[in-house]
Amino acid sequence: MTYTLVLLRHGESEWNAKNLFTGWVDVPLNDKGRAEGVRAGELLRDAGVLPDVVHTSLLRRAINTAATALDGADRHWIPVRRSWRLNERHYGALQGKNKKETLDAYGEEQFMLWRRSFDVPPPPLDDDSEFSQAGLPQYADLGADLPRTECLKDVIVRFLPYWESAIVPDLQAGQTVLVAAHGNSLRALVKHLDGISDEDIAGLNIPTGMPLVYELDESLQPTVKGGRYLDPEAAAAAAAAVANQGR
Numbered sequence: 001m002t003y004t005l006v007l008l009r010h011g012e013s014e015w016n017a018k019n020l021f022t023g024w025v026d027v028p029l030n031d032k033g034r035a036e037g038v039r040a041g042e043l044l045r046d047a048g049v050l051p052d053v054v055h056t057s058l059l060r061r062a063i064n065t066a067a068t069a070l071d072g073a074d075r076h077w078i079p080v081r082r083s084w085r086l087n088e089r090h091y092g093a094l095q096g097k098n099k100k101e102t103l104d105a106y107g108e109e110q111f112m113l114w115r116r117s118f119d120v121p122p123p124p125l126d127d128d129s130e131f132s133q134a135g136l137p138q139y140a141d142l143g144a145d146l147p148r149t150e151c152l153k154d155v156i157v158r159f160l161p162y163w164e165s166a167i168v169p170d171l172q173a174g175q176t177v178l179v180a181a182h183g184n185s186l187r188a189l190v191k192h193l194d195g196i197s198d199e200d201i202a203g204l205n206i207p208t209g210m211p212l213v214y215e216l217d218e219s220l221q222p223t224v225k226g227g228r229y230l231d232p233e234a235a236a237a238a239a240a241a242v243a244n245q246g247r
């Protein structure tokens with residue numbers, strides 16, 4: 001008995017294309033991102049990997065990628081659950097800043113510490129910033145717990161309770177689960193599933209719009225480490241492009 005889990009990072013957003021740090025800013029997909037959602041649905045359909053339930057973040061780029069992909073796979077009707085715990089890493093004061101300009105201003109070491117270190121968050125974002133989420137109704141329940149910045153370690157801490165309480169029970173009920181989320185929230189999950197060290201996770205990048213399928217055994221260990229991308233060549237090229245952002 002194995003469980004099937006499909007991870008899908010949203011398609012390209014308007015800010016991915018502009019090379020801006022995004023985090024919790026709720027930017028839309030662009031045309032390429034919408035096309036990536038369509039392609040993801042075709043890949044799922046052609047592989048016969050048909051989700052029974054979808055979990056998404058509260059951000060429209062993940063919500064709309066999931067809807068497009070599921071539409072293409074004729075699974076538009078399945079139950080949906082959403083949680084802020086699947087949101088992208090809050091990028092703090094870097095939200096809205098250009099990645100190349102940040103690299104040029106602060107240098108490679110600081111840039112990579114903020115971008116890919118395990119436990120160094122960027123400076124916090126002021127609540128009066130135009131890129132703040134303070135006061136938004138979708139986060140009202142968080143109260144003072146609303147993040148103002150996060151490192152990957154923080155994302156793991158807020159992601160894992162949702163994994164345990166909402167996603168694992170669906171898997172254990174025998175459902176094929178689609179998780180539509182973000183580069184860094186999915187890095188948190190992959191780190192957990194594959195047992196990747198705090199150092200090595202820096203080298204892992206998740207491409208936009210590429211379904212990644214994990215078969216998990218009864219103790220929720222991947223039968224194949226790293227899972228399998230339904231289009232491995234395209235996924236490898238796209239992951240390399242993510243790694244090179246800012247350059």
Ligand SMILES: O=C(O)[C@@H](CO)OP(=O)(O)O
Nearest residue numbers: 020021022023088115183
């Ligand atoms: O800007 C962001 O929110 C993320 C994902 O797009 O960027 P990065 O890959 O640099 O962590």
